Amino acid sequence: MRAVYFLLIALFVMSCGNKTDGTPYADTTTDPMGSHNMSVDMHSPTLVADNAVHLKDITVLNAWARHAAKGDNSAVYMIIENTGINDTLMSVDSITAAAIELHSAMNNKGMMSMDPVENGILIPAHGTLQLQPGSFHIMLIGLTTELTSGASVPFELTFANAGTVEVNAEIR
Amino acid sequence: MKFIRFLILTLIISSTLSSCVRYTFKSSPIVPPDSAFNIALTDQNTQPFQLTQLKGKVVLVFFGYTNCPDICPATLSDLQLVKNRLGTAAANVVILFVTVDPGRDTPAKLNRFVQQYDESIIALTGNPADLGAVYHAYGAGAERRDTPNSAMIYAVDHTSTVTVIDKNGMRRLLIGFGSPIDDIASDINALLAE
Numbered sequence: 161m162r163a164v165y166f167l168l169i170a171l172f173v174m175s176c177g178n179k180t181d182g183t184p185y186a187d188t189t190t191d192p193m194g195s196h197n198m199s200v201d202m203h204s205p206t207l208v209a210d211n212a213v214h215l216k217d218i219t220v221l222n223a224w225a226r227h228a229a230k231g232d233n234s235a236v237y238m239i240i241e242n243t244g245i246n247d248t249l250m251s252v253d254s255i256t257a258a259a260i261e262l263h264s265a266m267n268n269k270g271m272m273s274m275d276p277v278e279n280g281i282l283i284p285a286h287g288t289l290q291l292q293p294g295s296f297h298i299m300l301i302g303l304t305t306e307l308t309s310g311a312s313v314p315f316e317l318t319f320a321n322a323g324t325v326e327v328n329a330e331i332r
Numbered sequence: 333m334k335f336i337r338f339l340i341l342t343l344i345i346s347s348t349l350s351s352c353v354r355y356t357f358k359s360s361p362i363v364p365p366d367s368a369f370n371i372a373l374t375d376q377n378t379q380p381f382q383l384t385q386l387k388g389k390v391v392l393v394f395f396g397y398t399n400c401p402d403i404c405p406a407t408l409s410d411l412q413l414v415k416n417r418l419g420t421a422a423a424n425v426v427i428l429f430v431t432v433d434p435g436r437d438t439p440a441k442l443n444r445f446v447q448q449y450d451e452s453i454i455a456l457t458g459n460p461a462d463l464g465a466v467y468h469a470y471g472a473g474a475e476r477r478d479t480p481n482s483a484m485i486y487a488v489d490h491t492s493t494v495t496v497i498d499k500n501g502m503r504r505l506l507i508g509f510g511s512p513i514d515d516i517a518s519d520i521n522a523l524l525a526e
Binding site for chain 2: 270
């Protein structure tokens with residue numbers, strides 16, 4: 161008799177488990193937004209090997225830009241690692257947009273605001289800067305060409321210490 | 333003795349059952365749910381739109397502007413991924429993109445912008461009074477701010493929260509920026525199953 165009761169409870173608990181967390185699609189659709197909660201994965205060796213660009217103490221990883229129509233705006237994201245002393249990302253250049261600015265987005269109790277960054281973005285000594293949605297990003301204002309998913313676009317990054325390096329950003 | 337044991341086990345079973353039937357939302361629930369303000373604006377094809385047309389569908393309302401390069405595309409991209417996860421059920425989910433920058437967001441520009449994400453997104457604009465009423469009802473807090481040091485000329489601060497309206501036109505959930513795709517999809521599935 162007791163065994164029957166326990167079996168019943170077990171059955172209820174099992175059916176309950178399916179109902180509460182049952183997202184029937186545990187697939188791995190590519191998430192272009194992955195950066196905002198996958199910071200650990202970003203440092204996996206596969207990604208580093210993918211499209212890392214080195215310049216003195218600076219390493220730029222995983223550069224990507226969001227697809228957008230000609231004339232619209234877009235943003236570029238990447239991870240910048242610094243194994244040396246403090247450095248600063250001063251400016252970004254590309255023929256893809258009429259103007260390119262360094263911006264930061266701020267989330268103030270759900271209100272989002274965006275502002276240009278004055279005097280560049282610091283990459284602390286032996287630190288990492290993540291340009292990611294909802295945070296620091298490179299803003300492309302007035303695209304001169306459509307950014308099509310799957311394509312790749314070159315950008316020139318200028319650092320105060322390390323100098324200038326060209327990085328290819330994948331369009332996602 | 334046997335009766336007491338039966339009683340206790342029955343209680344355990346019934347409490348387990350009642351606790352699991354109620355799905356726990358991963359986004360912030362609106363408690364108690366309230367009737368969603370009827371959004372009556374103009375869509376990207378310059379056709380009149382009323383929220384009440386969408387009864388029977390789960391509606392996701394997001395405020396933004398096409399010049400916004402970061403938060404708005406990120407959110408629309410997330411919502412598109414959510415719809416991909418939902419598969420055929422996505423046909424019963426509608427995304428509304430309400431502009432907070434009617435001065436620059438013409439219907440044509442709104443159309444071009446949302447086409448980048450999902451053809452089924454309904455992009456909305458309207459006159460300042462109608463838009464203002466919608467911002468107020470949904471707490472969108474659209475605030476224009478001049479940015480003299482930027483080619484943007486001005487930015488529009490706005491809430492990044494997505495409001496979820498259920499099939500009966502009730503406001504049910506608020507999704508915060510950057511919420512995991514799986515969580516949003518799971519919540520919407522639960523609303524679709526109601």
